[in-house]
Amino acid sequence: TQSTRPQRLLNAVQKNATRGDPRSVVKAIDDFCRHKEWAMNVGDEKGCILDSVVSEINPAAVLELGTYCGYSTVRIARLLPPHAKLITLEFNPDFAAIARQVIAWAGLEEKVQLVEGASGDWIPKMKEQFGITTFDLVFLDHWKDRYLPDTKLMEECGLLRKGSVLLADNVICPGTPDYLEYIRSSPRYESRYFKSHLEYTKVEDGLEKSVFKG
Numbered sequence: 001t002q003s004t005r006p007q008r009l010l011n012a013v014q015k016n017a018t019r020g021d022p023r024s025v026v027k028a029i030d031d032f033c034r035h036k037e038w039a040m041n042v043g044d045e046k047g048c049i050l051d052s053v054v055s056e057i058n059p060a061a062v063l064e065l066g067t068y069c070g071y072s073t074v075r076i077a078r079l080l081p082p083h084a085k086l087i088t089l090e091f092n093p094d095f096a097a098i099a100r101q102v103i104a105w106a107g108l109e110e111k112v113q114l115v116e117g118a119s120g121d122w123i124p125k126m127k128e129q130f131g132i133t134t135f136d137l138v139f140l141d142h143w144k145d146r147y148l149p150d151t152k153l154m155e156e157c158g159l160l161r162k163g164s165v166l167l168a169d170n171v172i173c174p175g176t177p178d179y180l181e182y183i184r185s186s187p188r189y190e191s192r193y194f195k196s197h198l199e200y201t202k203v204e205d206g207l208e209k210s211v212f213k214g
Ligand SMILES: O=C(NC/C=C/[C@H]1O[C@@H](n2cnc3cncnc32)[C@H](O)[C@@H]1O)c1cc([N+](=O)[O-])cc(O)c1O
Pocket: 040, 041, 042, 065, 066, 067, 068, 069, 089, 090, 091, 092, 095, 117, 118, 119, 120, 141, 142, 143, 144, 146, 169, 170, 173, 174, 198, 199
């Protein structure tokens, strides 16, 4: 049977990265995507901005929307303090299966809870299912038309506190115009755009960092 790109990405990790070494897993995926097959990971350039935001917040509770192959899951989880938790939502079972193996190869299973399902279904269940009060950081990287409805849902479900940070990928390419319009005009957020490039290309893209004011 024909392999899929996520399967070939996992093979590259298992071939080129060292078990238990998250940095080598990140490097193996970036090398694969830069030299073999492009894939929609946040990538190394925007990944450095993601790293700096995670390190600055030092979050205890992180939510990632859209795991895909687990690249940003590994990038974030490798920086988390002990006992911190990253919950990542992925509704495609094939992608979830690959991501679980990438996360395991990095040795980060203890810090990551991968939940198979749709963000719209799971956001309302975060408190009861995982004992979450609020998230310190949310990384949005799923379907771009879901950023706004899911942000409103997180507000309604009381998952954001004064100081919670939303970090959104792809606000330029492919673009999330309705989300940007909302978050930049809302008095409840302080937003800042981090200009960068679409992963592994010279096309402009960037991350929008928004702090919830409560
Ligand atoms: O389309 C992009 N990302 C969408 C990512 C989607 C991923 O999140 C999951 N998902 C979606 N809604 C979900 C709801 N709930 C759970 N998982 C969900 C999908 O199963 C997929 O694994 C994208 C595209 C480009 N690009 O250059 O074209 C570049 C990027 O960096 C991108 O992130």
